[in-house]
Every structure is written in structure tokens, then in C-alpha cells.
Amino acid sequence: MHTVVLTKGVPDFREGQVSFDEDGHLERGKTPTVMNPNDQFALEAALQTRVRHGGRVSVMSMGPPGYKEVLQEAMASVYADDLFLVSDREMAAADTWATAITLSAGIEKLGEPDIVFAGFKTADGETGHTGPQANWCLDMPLVTHVISLDVDEEEGILRAKRLVEGDIEEIETVETSLPAFVVTDPEFVPSYRSAGHRLTLKDLRKETKERAEHYEDHLTVWDHTDVNLDPDYIGLDGSPTIVSSVDPIPKAPAEREATMVDPDDSEAMDDVLEAMQSALAGDAAAAGGD
Amino acid sequence: MTEYEHYEALVVGAGPGGAAAAATFANYGIETLVLERGVEAGSKNVSGGLIYAEESAPYTIDDLFPGFREEAAERPITTYRIHNIAGSKVESFDLTRLHEHDTEWSDAVLRRKMDSWLAERVHERTRETGGGLLTDVHVNGLLREDGKIVGVTTDELDPITADVIVAADGVNSELARDAGLMDWDEPEEWFQGVKAVVDMPADVIADRFDVGEDEGAAHLFSGDLFSGVRGGGFLYTNRESLSLGTVFHLDSLVAERAEPHELLDAMLTHPLLGQWLDEDYVEVEYSAKLVPDSKKVALREPHFGRLMVVGDAAGQMQAQGPIIKGMNHAVSAGALAAEAYAQAKSRNSPEDAGTLYAKKLKREGVMQKLRPQGYELMRGITERDSVTDLVDGVLTSSVGRFGIRALSGQLERLYNTPALSSMIPDTRTPYVTLPTVIAEELGTKIRETNDVSPPDLEARIENLTYDTDIGNPHITLLDNSFEASGAAVSACPVSAVDFGGGCYREEFVRTNGSEERVVSLDTQPCVECGTCAVVADTEWTHPRGGKGVEFNQG
Ligand SMILES: Cc1cc2nc3c(=O)[nH]c(=O)nc-3n(C[C@H](O)[C@H](O)[C@H](O)COP(=O)(O)OP(=O)(O)OC[C@H]3O[C@@H](n4cnc5c(N)ncnc54)[C@H](O)[C@@H]3O)c2cc1C
Numbered sequence: 049m050h051t052v053v054l055t056k057g058v059p060d061f062r063e064g065q066v067s068f069d070e071d072g073h074l075e076r077g078k079t080p081t082v083m084n085p086n087d088q089f090a091l092e093a094a095l096q097t098r099v100r101h102g103g104r105v106s107v108m109s110m111g112p113p114g115y116k117e118v119l120q121e122a123m124a125s126v127y128a129d130d131l132f133l134v135s136d137r138e139m140a141a142a143d144t145w146a147t148a149i150t151l152s153a154g155i156e157k158l159g160e161p162d163i164v165f166a167g168f169k170t171a172d173g174e175t176g177h178t179g180p181q182a183n184w185c186l187d188m189p190l191v192t193h194v195i196s197l198d199v200d201e202e203e204g205i206l207r208a209k210r211l212v213e214g215d216i217e218e219i220e221t222v223e224t225s226l227p228a229f230v231v232t233d234p235e236f237v238p239s240y241r242s243a244g245h246r247l248t249l250k251d252l253r254k255e256t257k258e259r260a261e262h263y264e265d266h267l268t269v270w271d272h273t274d275v276n277l278d279p280d281y282i283g284l285d286g287s288p289t290i291v292s293s294v295d296p297i298p299k300a301p302a303e304r305e306a307t308m309v310d311p312d313d314s315e316a317m318d319d320v321l322e323a324m325q326s327a328l329a330g331d332a333a334a335a336g337g338d
Numbered sequence: 339m340t341e342y343e344h345y346e347a348l349v350v351g352a353g354p355g356g357a358a359a360a361a362t363f364a365n366y367g368i369e370t371l372v373l374e375r376g377v378e379a380g381s382k383n384v385s386g387g388l389i390y391a392e393e394s395a396p397y398t399i400d401d402l403f404p405g406f407r408e409e410a411a412e413r414p415i416t417t418y419r420i421h422n423i424a425g426s427k428v429e430s431f432d433l434t435r436l437h438e439h440d441t442e443w444s445d446a447v448l449r450r451k452m453d454s455w456l457a458e459r460v461h462e463r464t465r466e467t468g469g470g471l472l473t474d475v476h477v478n479g480l481l482r483e484d485g486k487i488v489g490v491t492t493d494e495l496d497p498i499t500a501d502v503i504v505a506a507d508g509v510n511s512e513l514a515r516d517a518g519l520m521d522w523d524e525p526e527e528w529f530q531g532v533k534a535v536v537d538m539p540a541d542v543i544a545d546r547f548d549v550g551e552d553e554g555a556a557h558l559f560s561g562d563l564f565s566g567v568r569g570g571g572f573l574y575t576n577r578e579s580l581s582l583g584t585v586f587h588l589d590s591l592v593a594e595r596a597e598p599h600e601l602l603d604a605m606l607t608h609p610l611l612g613q614w615l616d617e618d619y620v621e622v623e624y625s626a627k628l629v630p631d632s633k634k635v636a637l638r639e640p641h642f643g644r645l646m647v648v649g650d651a652a653g654q655m656q657a658q659g660p661i662i663k664g665m666n667h668a669v670s671a672g673a674l675a676a677e678a679y680a681q682a683k684s685r686n687s688p689e690d691a692g693t694l695y696a697k698k699l700k701r702e703g704v705m706q707k708l709r710p711q712g713y714e715l716m717r718g719i720t721e722r723d724s725v726t727d728l729v730d731g732v733l734t735s736s737v738g739r740f741g742i743r744a745l746s747g748q749l750e751r752l753y754n755t756p757a758l759s760s761m762i763p764d765t766r767t768p769y770v771t772l773p774t775v776i777a778e779e780l781g782t783k784i785r786e787t788n789d790v791s792p793p794d795l796e797a798r799i800e801n802l803t804y805d806t807d808i809g810n811p812h813i814t815l816l817d818n819s820f821e822a823s824g825a826a827v828s829a830c831p832v833s834a835v836d837f838g839g840g841c842y843r844e845e846f847v848r849t850n851g852s853e854e855r856v857v858s859l860d861t862q863p864c865v866e867c868g869t870c871a872v873v874a875d876t877e878w879t880h881p882r883g884g885k886g887v888e889f890n891q892g
């Protein structure tokens with residue numbers, strides 16, 4: 049089985065890593081780039097397929113040269129046999145559509161993978177568009193919100209449990225032919241019920257960690273000519289959407305007016321009750337109630 | 339018949355017994371799968387612990403794992419003393435001779451470090467023969483077909499079959515119980531061990547214990563400091579920490595309603611310990627586990643069909659007087675079981691492996707150490723209450739005291755006699771009365787002060803690492819009446835009377851006007867010691883793989 053996992057670099061939003069300027073804008077230069085946390089689940093799903101059915105896992109990203117380390121992180125933290133970075137200046141400032149076009153061209157250059165995995169939403173863009181749009185170009189069956197996966201290699205089918213409407217309360221099982229495109233949900237859990245699989249998993253984890261130490265030996269970088277793309281259809285030029293402005297969300301006032309009330313002071317408590325009642329009445333009026 | 343995943347050999351548990359069995363199987367080229375419930379081997383295990391390489395043993399740990407002493411152990415023990423205590427009077431004997439008897443070497447160990455080191459080697463070696471070692475897998479029972487044992491079932495994996503199964507799953511072995519070889523009914527058959535690991539830089543250890551870089555000290559404590567509970571305390575030096583703990587007979591602990599952590603504190607704060615511990619006392623881990631008493635429970639035929647039981651699971655834990663030997667016997671037994679299977683198989687009768695293993699235990703002298711004949715013979719007399727009372731009466735009388743004084747020159751030699759120490763009756767005489775009288779008659783008063791203030795139980799629990807299996811408690815109270823299960827309130831090492839944050843609590847419920855005394859259980863702070871499997875009416879299992887407490891020292 050050959051699987052491809054799409055992954056993107058995002059600012060490390062964890063406390064202590066991320067830095068914002070006075071206006072609340074992200075300072076990219078001061079914030080380290082890490083692998084999009086949700087892509088972990090896509091990688092886990094690919095690793096599960098690798099453990100159960102052998103073959104190879106390719107991890108691909110479109111982005112600046114700095115994404116090499118993001119690919120290394122994918123290889124070290126979960127698993128990868130080889131890494132592909134699609135990168136050049138022409139691709140800069142792509143929206144999700146141009147990104148999807150570029151990625152699908154990269155996937156096609158890899159041949160005909162059995163499954164392509166994407167994560168659910170990035171930590172910065174958060175559109176969740178890139179996977180499905182890339183698949184629109186590839187024209188494979190698409191299964192999203194996948195929480196568990198089972199491949200029948202002989203029959204050439206994939207069975208998946210997925211969240212209906214992204215809701216954990218409602219789970220359906222779907223079946224599709226291979227090749228297929230899978231978007232993993234953050235609820236995805238790999239399953240290894242056989243000792244043999246767990247032993248293979250242990251071997252593969254060790255191998256991938258060792259491989260990641262000299263990941264550049266396993267990395268291929270492609271520019272737009274390598275993937276046969278016209279610069280007009282990628283990057284800024286190929287992006288139909290334009291971000292016209294970005295508005296910071298106003299900060300909540302740090303200090304609010306507060307009156308301290310002694311709970312044993314019944315007169316003062318009556319005032320509180322009154323204030324609450326009138327506030328509730330005001331809300332009801334605003335909502336059109338009577 | 340269902341097709342299951344199959345391995346030639348299956349080893350359950352990656353303590354010293356399991357590691358020795360797996361390494362030996364691998365040496366014979368046998369495909370071996372090892373299943374361990376901890377997140378890492380050693381994360382569930384506790385010992386004192388001094389591991390012995392006995393001269394007379396068929397296998398030692400460094401035979402099977404070259405480099406063990408250099409890479410997995412702490413310090414070799416080069417001085418060994420026992421302290422008889424009465425109040426602040428202490429009479430100390432040098433026990434180095436008993437310690438060195440039949441001993442090639444003996445090193446202090448910490449189990450997380452030791453077992454994880456062993457497991458790495460075991461995995462490498464078993465992987466070469468097509469198997470390997472997996473952690474986070476809890477084996478929950480035996481798989482049977484037509485009434486015969488053919489494999490195991492687990493919480494995490496589909497059932498697995500094997501031609502031979504070695505249960506090296508330690509004390510409270512679920513497999514030995516499932517096979518009907520062990521029950522957990524009698525407190526008399528078990529000890530409870532409680533331990534604290536305390537930080538101490540190497541140069542301070544060198545200074546306070548007068549030991550060089552590759553030397554270490556062992557100290558044992560007995561007498562009147564443990565409120566009359568039968569047992570004793572120990573102190574061993576590691577590279578950069580101390581292991582301090584207590585080992586008590588479980589029946590005695592229950593009878594005295596003693597709180598294990600308070601007995602530990604009684605030792606930690608005794609003036610004698612003031613020379614080694616000060617107010618900078620930093621306890622890095624509190625832990626506990628049951629210890630079988632081989633004299634009573636070592637299985638004479640530790641096998642059933644394809645199943646062979648080794649180590650603590652088979653009760654192979656020898657208390658040679660004050661010296662505790664469990665790990666070394668687990669190693670011998672594990673290796674002998676694997677060897678027995680390999681030999682039986684080469685004679686085309688693998689079904690004889692169990693019988694051959696039991697024979698080897700006898701032939702190699704292991705069984706004689708575990709169940710010494712002297713003890714069996716003497717037990718009928720010396721463990722009668724009337725005899726204990728008589729002996730204690732004499733000892734504490736002026737005649738006995740005179741005797742002790744008269745014997746003063748000989749006592750150290752007697753303590754160092756291996757044959758005597760293996761016959762020690764399981765009564766208060768050797769544990770409490772004798773050391774107390776010795777200290778009273780011959781001891782010197784300790785002038786040292788001890789400024790240690792040990793953490794309370796709440797702080798000790800807080801300091802432990804848990805991955806709680808929420809909504810899936812591994813212990814269920816079958817009878818919550820105080821008569822049936824109340825003993826656990828004090829005997830559980832992480833519970834105490836009047837302490838709300840432990841596992842067991844005493845409660846009063848009103849029903850129809852009458853008040854009933856019951857106990858309630860919360861397994862969250864459980865350290866999986868096994869005590870309440872014996873002293874309370876419970877359905878007791880270990881947690882699922884990787885869940886529950888995780889010891890970082892052991
Ligand atoms: C309107 C708009 C305008 C934009 N303009 C700019 C701009 O001017 N400059 C700029 O730098 N960025 C711009 N971006 C951001 C950039 O287009 C997106 O970050 C990128 O397309 C991925 O979209 P997303 O972050 O929403 O990912 P999602 O669609 O939420 O990601 C889902 C999954 O798709 C895969 N994936 C997403 N992106 C990649 C990738 N690059 N490589 C491999 N796999 C991927 C991952 O598996 C991921 O988990 C713009 C985005 C939008 C929506």
C-alpha cells in the first residue's frame with residue numbers, strides 16, 4: 049500500500065512559544081513553526097495502514113523551505129518513509145484553492161497512491177477546505193471525519209467509521225473502493241489488536257526516529273516545473289479569494305466595575321436580586337419576549 | 339476451532355523472572371512473545387532491593403544479561419549491619435558474613451531502571467527469533483480449549499495461543515489464580531513491603547555511610563520501634579539515593595490494625611537514622627507491594643498443562659531471616675522453566691516441560707531454599723502460641739536477660755548462621771522480643787537527634803504518577819461490611835483511619851433507624867500492592883495495560 053499524508057506547518061500556538069505584538073498580531077518571526085497538530089491523526093492513520101499492509105508512507109507539504117523541518121517532525125514524531133516538499137516563490141500567498149491545485153499535482157507526480165490522508169483543519173487557517181479541494185482535482189471517493197479505519201487489501205475496499213456532521217454522538221460506517229481520499233478527525237484512534245502488528249509498530253517507530261536524524265536523505269523538493277504547473281494557476285495569481293482585511297477581536301476589558309456585597313447583608317442582597325431581575329427582563333425584551 | 343495468533347512461547351510479565359525466561363527461550367532459538375502491563379517494564383514494580391547472585395544458583399542475572407551490574411544496578415553492597423532497637427537503645431551486629439554466605443555478588447537496584455534495561459535486551463533478543471516484548475498489555479486470563487490451557491486473553495489484544503506459557507506476573511498473579519494454583523485468602527502467607535526512595539548526592543552518601551564510589555551499605559532494623567508488628571526495616575544505598583522501607587507479616591499488620599506509612603515513619607524518624615538523614619529529607623517516591631512467604635506458599639509443582647509459573651507468581655520469595663531473596667530465585671526459576679521446555683521439546687515431549695521444571699527446581703537446590711526442611715520440622719513446635727509465649731516469657735525474664743548477656747559474644751555469630759536464619763519461626767520472638775531484649779541488655783543509648791519530617795500520606799499520593807482508568811475501577815468491593823473488608827482501611831498503604839484521600843474509608847450509613855458500619859473504595863490513589871486482595875472481600879485484578887500507578891524508581 050502506498051499512502052500519502054498532507055501536512056502543513058503552523059505557528060506553535062502553545063503558551064510560551066507563540067508571540068503577539070501590541071496590536072495582537074502574530075509575530076511569525078518570533079514564533080516557531082511546527083507541524084499542524086491535527087495532521088498527527090492523518091499520519092497515525094497512514095502508519096496503521098503501513099503496519100497492517102506494508103508498503104510506504106510519503107508525507108507531502110506545500111510551503112516555504114522552512115517546512116522541511118515540519119516534514120522532519122512528521123517523520124520523527126509519527127512515521128514517514130519519504131518526504132516531499134513542493135516549494136517555490138511562485139507558490140507564495142496561495143489560498144486554499146491554489147494550495148489544493150498544487151498539492152494534487154504533487155500527488156499525481158507520485159503515481160497512484162492507494163490512500164491520500166489529510167488532517168482536519170489547520171491551527172491557523174482553519175478552513176478545512178484544502179483536503180476536499182485537493183481531492184476535487186484528484187477525483188477519488190472522499191471520506192471525511194474518519195475516526196477509525198479498516199482496509200481490505202484483497203477486496204480493494206476501505207471501511208471507515210466517521211462522525212456524521214462532525215458529531216461524536218452520531219457515527220456511521222462507510223465503505224468505498226480504493227484508491228480513496230480520507231480526512232481524519234481529531235477523534236481518530238488507530239487500532240492494533242494483534243501482537244504481531246504491535247511488534248511491527250514498535251520496529252517502525254524505531255526506524256522512523258533513526259531515519260528522521262538524516263531526513264534530508266529522504267527528502268525531495270519540487271518546484272512548479274517539476275509538478276508541471278502553470279504559474280498562473282498557483283500562488284497569489286491562482287488564488288480566487290482575497291483576504292481584504294483582518295480585524296483583531298477587541299480584548300475584553302481587563303477590569304470591570306465591581307461592587308462587593310456581603311452575602312450576610314440581606315438588604316444589599318436584595319439589591320443584587322433586583323439588579324439581576326431587571327437585567328433578565330431587559331434580555332427578554334431584547335429577544336422579543338414579553 | 340478459531341484461528342488465533344500463535345507464538346511458540348508466551349511470557350507474561352517482564353520482571354526478573356519473565357526477563358530470565360524470555361532470554362533463555364531466545365537462547366534456544368524459540369519464538370517468544372513477552373507481554374507486560376506497565377507503560378514500561380519496571381513501572382509497576384517495587385523491591386527493596388538487593389539482588390543476589392548466589393554461588394549455588396543455576397542461573398544468575400549477569401549470566402543471562404552481560405553488563406547487568408555496570409548498566410542496570412546501583413551499588414554493590416559491601417557492608418551489612420542489623421540494628422536491634424529498644425527505645426533509643428541500639429545494639430548493632432555486623433551481618434556481612436550472612437550476607438556474603440553463598441554470595442558471588444549482591445547489588446542494590448531500582449526497579450524502573452533495572453527492569454527497563456532488561457526489557458530492552460529481551461526485546462532485541464526475542465525479536466531475532468520472531469517474537470518480541472510488548473508493554474501496555476494486561477493479560478486478564480487463560481484461554482482454554484476443551485478444558486485445556488492453550489493461551490491467554492488480554493484487555494488490549496485478541497486472544498493469543500502458545501505451545502508454552504510462562505506466568506511471571508509477580509505477586510497477585512492473575513494467571514496462577516485462574517489456573518487454580520493460588521488463592522489470596524490467608525494473610526499469614528504474605529508480607530507487605532512499603533518503601534520510600536530518598537534523594538541523596540553521591541558525595542553525601544560516601545561521607546555518611548563511609549563507602550567508596552563502588553561500595554554500598556545495607557542496614558536492617560528490628561525491635562520495639564514497629565508497635566509490635568512482626569517484621570523489620572531496611573536501608574540500602576543506591577548511586578544517588580537511598581531505599582528505605584519496611585517488610586511486615588500481613589497477618590500481624592492486620593491484627594495490630596497498624597498503619598503501614600506510620601510504621602515507615604517510625605523508622606525514618608528514629609534517632610538511629612539521624613546519622614544518615616537530616617532535615618533536607620527529600621522523598622522522591624513512596625511505594626508498596628505484597629511479598630509472598632515461600633516457606634508457606636512456594637508451589638511444589640508450579641505448573642499446569644502448558645502453563646509454568648515462576649517467581650513471585652509461584653510464591654518463590656525467600657525470607658532468609660532478615661535477608662530477602664526474591665529476584666534471584668525468580669531469575670533461576672524463569673531460566674529453568676524455559677530450559678525445561680526446550681529440553682522436553684527436543685525429546686519430543688513438550689508436554690513434560692512442567693514436570694521437568696519442577697524437578698529442576700528441586701535438583702538445583704532452589705526448592706530447598708524456598709521451603710527449608712528445618713523450618714517445616716520446627717514450625718509445628720515453634721509457631722504454637724503457647725511456645726511463643728513461653729519463649730518470650732523466658733527471654734524477657736531475668737533468666738533470659740542473663741542468657742542474652744552471657745551470650746553477648748556469640749550473638750553476632752549466631753545471627754550470621756545461614757541454617758539458623760532459614761529456620762526462624764514466624765512469631766514475634768525473633769522479630770520483636772529478641773531484638774528488643776538484646777538492645778535493652780546490651781545496647782547503647784543513641785544521642786543523635788533526627789530532624790526528619792516525612793511527608794504525610796496525602797503528599798505522598800500527590801507525588802505519585804497515575805493514569806487513572808476513569809469509570810473502570812480494577813478492584814470491586816464484594817462485601818462492604820466492616821467485618822469483611824474493614825481491615826483494608828488501615829492495612830492499605832495509601833489509606834488510613836480518618837484520612838479521606840485514600841482508597842479505603844470507613845463510613846456509617848443509616849438504614850431503618852439502625853446505623854451500619856461499612857467501607858467504601860476509591861481506586862484512584864491505589865498503588866496496586868495487592869493487600870486488599872487478601873485482607874478484604876474484593877474482586878481484584880490489575881488495571882488495564884498502561885493504566886494506574888507508574889513508579890519511576892521502584
Ligand atoms: C482566503 C484566504 C487567503 C489566504 N491568503 C494567504 C496569503 O496571502 N498568504 C499566505 O501565506 N497564506 C494565505 N492563506 C493561507 C493558506 O491558503 C492556507 O493556510 C492553506 O491553503 C491551508 O488552508 P488551511 O490553513 O485552512 O488548511 P485546512 O484546509 O484547514 O487544512 C486541512 C488539511 O489540509 C492539508 N493541508 C493544508 N495546507 C497544506 C499545505 N500547504 N501543504 C500540505 N497539506 C496541506 C493538511 O492535511 C491539513 O490538515 C489564505 C487562506 C485563505 C482562506
Ligand SMILES: Cc1cc2nc3c(=O)[nH]c(=O)nc-3n(C[C@H](O)[C@H](O)[C@H](O)COP(=O)(O)OP(=O)(O)OC[C@H]3O[C@@H](n4cnc5c(N)ncnc54)[C@H](O)[C@@H]3O)c2cc1C
Nearest residue numbers: 351353354355375385386387388477508531649650664665
Ligand atoms: C518492599 C520490598 C522489598 C523487597 N526486597 C527485596 C530484596 O531486597 N531482594 C530481593 O531479591 N527481592 C526483594 N523483594 C521481592 C522482589 O521484589 C520480588 O520477589 C521479585 O520482584 C519477583 O520477581 P518476578 O519477576 O517474579 O515478579 P515482578 O518483579 O513482580 O514482575 C512481574 C511483572 O509482571 C507484570 N504483570 C503482572 N501482572 C500482569 C498481567 N496480568 N499482564 C501483564 N503483565 C503483568 C508486572 O507489571 C511486572 O512487571 C522485595 C519486595 C518488596 C515489595
Ligand code: SF4
Nearest residue numbers: 830864865867868870
Ligand atoms: S486499594 Fe488495595 S491494592 Fe490498592 S493500594 Fe490499597 S490495598 Fe493496595
